[in-house]
Amino acid sequence: MSRRKNRFLYDFLRDPAAIAGAVIMLVFTAAAVLAPLLAPQDPYDLEILELGDSLKPPAWEADGDPQFLLGTDDQGRDILSTILYGLRTSLSVGFSVMLLAGSFGVLVGLLAGYYGGVLDAVTMRTADTVFAFSTTLLAILFLGLFKQSGVGIVILAICIADWVRYARTMRASVLEVKEEAYITAAKATGANDVHLLLVHLLPNALPPIFVIMAVDLAAIIMLEATLSFLGVGVPITKPSLGMMIASGKNYIYAGCWWLIVFPGATLVLFVLGLNLFADWLREELNPRIQRSR
Amino acid sequence: MAPLLEVRDLTVHFPVRRSLLARQRQYVHAVDNASFTLAEGETLGLVGESGCGKTTTGLAVLRLIPFTSGQVIFQGQDLSSLNRAELRHFRREMQIIFQDPYSSLNPRMTVQRIISDPLKIHGQGNYRERAERVAYLLEKVGLTPEQASRYPHEFSGGQRQRIGIARALALSPKLIVSDEPVSALDVSIQAQIINLLIDLQKEFSLSYILISHDLAVVEYICDHVAVMYLGQIVETAPYRDIYTDPRHPYTQALLSAVPTFDISAKYEMSVLAGDVPSPIQPPPGCRFHPRCPIRMDECNRIEPAMKEVTPGHFAACLAL
Numbered sequence: 013m014s015r016r017k018n019r020f021l022y023d024f025l026r027d028p029a030a031i032a033g034a035v036i037m038l039v040f041t042a043a044a045v046l047a048p049l050l051a052p053q054d055p056y057d058l059e060i061l062e063l064g065d066s067l068k069p070p071a072w073e074a075d076g077d078p079q080f081l082l083g084t085d086d087q088g089r090d091i092l093s094t095i096l097y098g099l100r101t102s103l104s105v106g107f108s109v110m111l112l113a114g115s116f117g118v119l120v121g122l123l124a125g126y127y128g129g130v131l132d133a134v135t136m137r138t139a140d141t142v143f144a145f146s147t148t149l150l151a152i153l154f155l156g157l158f159k160q161s162g163v164g165i166v167i168l169a170i171c172i173a174d175w176v177r178y179a180r181t182m183r184a185s186v187l188e189v190k191e192e193a194y195i196t197a198a199k200a201t202g203a204n205d206v207h208l209l210l211v212h213l214l215p216n217a218l219p220p221i222f223v224i225m226a227v228d229l230a231a232i233i234m235l236e237a238t239l240s241f242l243g244v245g246v247p248i249t250k251p252s253l254g255m256m257i258a259s260g261k262n263y264i265y266a267g268c269w270w271l272i273v274f275p276g277a278t279l280v281l282f283v284l285g286l287n288l289f290a291d292w293l294r295e296e297l298n299p300r301i302q303r304s305r
Numbered sequence: 306m307a308p309l310l311e312v313r314d315l316t317v318h319f320p321v322r323r324s325l326l327a328r329q330r331q332y333v334h335a336v337d338n339a340s341f342t343l344a345e346g347e348t349l350g351l352v353g354e355s356g357c358g359k360t361t362t363g364l365a366v367l368r369l370i371p372f373t374s375g376q377v378i379f380q381g382q383d384l385s386s387l388n389r390a391e392l393r394h395f396r397r398e399m400q401i402i403f404q405d406p407y408s409s410l411n412p413r414m415t416v417q418r419i420i421s422d423p424l425k426i427h428g429q430g431n432y433r434e435r436a437e438r439v440a441y442l443l444e445k446v447g448l449t450p451e452q453a454s455r456y457p458h459e460f461s462g463g464q465r466q467r468i469g470i471a472r473a474l475a476l477s478p479k480l481i482v483s484d485e486p487v488s489a490l491d492v493s494i495q496a497q498i499i500n501l502l503i504d505l506q507k508e509f510s511l512s513y514i515l516i517s518h519d520l521a522v523v524e525y526i527c528d529h530v531a532v533m534y535l536g537q538i539v540e541t542a543p544y545r546d547i548y549t550d551p552r553h554p555y556t557q558a559l560l561s562a563v564p565t566f567d568i569s570a571k572y573e574m575s576v577l578a579g580d581v582p583s584p585i586q587p588p589p590g591c592r593f594h595p596r597c598p599i600r601m602d603e604c605n606r607i608e609p610a611m612k613e614v615t616p617g618h619f620a621a622c623l624a625l
Contacts, residue, residue, distance in 0.1 A: 192408045192409075193403040193404075193405055193408040193409035194408065194409055194410055194411040194419075196364075196369060196401070196403070197401065197403065197409060197469075197472065198411075198422065198426075199369055200367055200369055200396060200399070200400060200401045201396055201397075201400070201422065201423035201426050201427075201472075201475075201476065202392075202393040202396035202397070202423075202426055202427065203422075203426050204426075207426060211422075212411055215413045216411065216412065216413055
């Protein structure tokens with residue numbers, strides 16, 4: 013095992029894009045987790061907001077205030093602080109959906125792939141149907157059905173559209189792994205289904221899921237931002253990158269570019285980092301792609 | 306004494322999925338009415354070309370795939386009548402060795418876990434006892450106990466095959482089905498593995514069903530040989546008879562295809578014409594008749610029955 017782990021690290025250290033992706037991921041995640049410690053102000057503490065501070069440009073501009081490094085929004089909130097808190101929302105939605113939809117999809121794919129038959133037909137046709145709709149459209153539809161907002165509801169709505177990719181990938185992987193002779197060997201020794209599924213099938217069918225998870229995290233964060241931008245995402249009381257961009261666009265012709273550029277750049281950079289890392293992971297875990305050395 | 310294993314009229318048909326509107330369900334006739342017996346401590350060779358149903362027969366005997374009809378009687382017990390729980394008990398007595406040493410070991414388990422997995426499944430021993438058993442088995446198959454903590458990818462093909470054999474031995478079985486155990490290995494390694502199988506057979510009084518297309522391997526290790534063609538056993542005999550006195554034209558053709566250094570070769574090279582017909586619609590009468598060099602008029606109408614040509618030597622051919 014140690015040899016395999018070493019090779020993993022070795023390949024990783026030789027790939028600048030992967031390192032850049034991982035660094036971006038780590039820095040942004042740390043910033044989100046440590047937001048209460050890092051942020052100059054709590055953007056949702058109404059007591060400290062001063063309307064007189066509203067729409068201040070970044071600190072280095074002529075009218076800038078050194079107190080607000082990246083400027084302020086129309087409510088007088090510090091943009092840097094709001095971005096840090098917004099990242100928290102993005103990440104909590106991202107990881108929650110990834111874990112919930114991921115576990116559900118993996119379970120469905122595992123059972124459908126192993127047992128086949130009616131279970132397979134029903135779950136996979138359902139998956140096809142869900143897949144036929146755009147994720148954004150489906151999420152909006154479900155959010156409309158719930159008639160209330162909240163981070164939990166957003167997570168659930170995205171999950172409903174998102175489990176499908178895990179289920180399909182897992183099923184395909186299981187179909188491949190279950191033909192391996194060691195599965196037959198385990199059957200020949202009298203292993204029951206639980207043992208077969210959990211000990212032999214799951215660990216060997218899981219690697220493609222890790223790749224999906226990394227790509228998916230980026231997609232979920234984008235989707236959450238889209239939903240919040242459209243006004244159907246997290247409630248107004250929660251900071252969100254998507255919402256910052258949405259409210260900032262009203263001031264774009266007033267020349268307040270910082271309202272949009274900073275949250276937008278944060279979003280793009282974070283998603284880019286995730287994708288860079290996911291790309292590397294996909295190549296690393298796929299034995300069929302020969303890595304050029 | 307009753308034989309360890311008796312297989313009677315084993316038939317395995319797989320349904321073919323054609324289209325939603327297909328009027329008739331079609332079946333692959335993978336194995337049809339195969340019958341043979343295996344005595345304790347003996348080896349039966351199942352030979353034939355690819356797709357003739359050798360592996361299917363082996364898997365069906367272990368009830369790893371369901372069979373359509375027939376009986377598999379193991380130690381006096383008809384396995385076809387057992388439910389899953391009852392069958393589990395018999396699984397300890399019958400094991401399997403695979404052709405591909407790369408696919409037969411779980412890549413995410415250490416050798417220790419691979420070999421002790423069967424023991425764990427049957428709740429045998431505690432952790433320490435299982436580790437001792439693994440060490441013992443590794444030595445028996447020519448590896449060292451220190452290698453137990455390694456992963457399969459750290460071993461060569463031959464070593465992996467040894468690990469697979471150790472796993473099959475873990476539960477002290479009586480019968481081992483070996484599905485082409487050496488055909489994926491280098492020739493130099495093949496002999497080592499074959500000799501290992503022979504040594505283990507003597508030591509643990511194992512019975513083998515050896516599935517192979519390699520007649521040299523079969524000749525070296527088997528007591529009896531059954532020749533299969535298109536899902537049917539066409540000839541069965543003690544190994545010497547098969548090689549010195551083959552009666553079925555298919556067996557003769559098979560033997561003549563074995564390269565030989567003997568210039569005054571015993572058999573004339575008879576190359577079979579054509580391909581093996583589809584097992585979905587096997588030819589009527591004798592299944593071999595479209596390719597048979599000594600075909601007679603009635604061969605496409607009458608299905609030949611097994612006939613005892615000399616004591617213990619059976620062949621299914623109308624010309625006999």
